[in-house]
Amino acid sequence: QVQFVESGGGLVKPGGSLRLSCAVFGFPFSDSYMSWIRQAPGKGLQWISYISRSGDDIYYADSVRGRFTMSRDNTKNSVYLQMNSLRPEDTAVYFCAQGHLNLNHWGRGILVTVSS
């Protein structure tokens, strides 16, 4: 059974930072690319980033490049998203997902609210 344990969301002021964590179980994590996707309230899905199996290759959407950093720890079956210089438009539910081409399994999502 595939299971995601996500943490790290919350309310932060503009310009602040948050680190999201996503631990996964039930599939071969170290053999899987992983992705972050977000969904602003009442809006559609937006791809943020993906990371290769080893962590050597990471790609970002233009809207977050230079502010967000994705990483992984294969010993902990976990991926992370370090978010700096947060803006109100970063307010969204952040999903981690298995894969980078087709996204096979998704976590439940973490709410991040950027507001003063």
Next chain:
Amino acid sequence: EIVLTQSPDFQSVTPKEKVTITCRASQSIDSALHWYQQKPDQSPKLLIKYASQSLSGVPSRFSGSGSGTDFTLTINSLEAEDAATYYCHQSSTLPITFGQGTRLDIK
């Protein structure tokens, strides 16, 4: 950036009806097109990968077709549990993009 345009944006349908949702890409993406279902307050679920490949555990009434720039998700004999928003997603070219979504309501 490849833009995916879905139609319709919204559809109200009756059970047992056949539903067709289209997704048009702004340039050719071969078959690198995937479909997801998202029910309210849930995370998306992969329904169809690579335009037409079905997935274990997904009801057989869901099917996909197309290649290049024009794609279709078909739901045969709609059931009440199919009320959801459906998204297409392309993985041909970075940045990865999603369609704007199609919301299906059941009458």
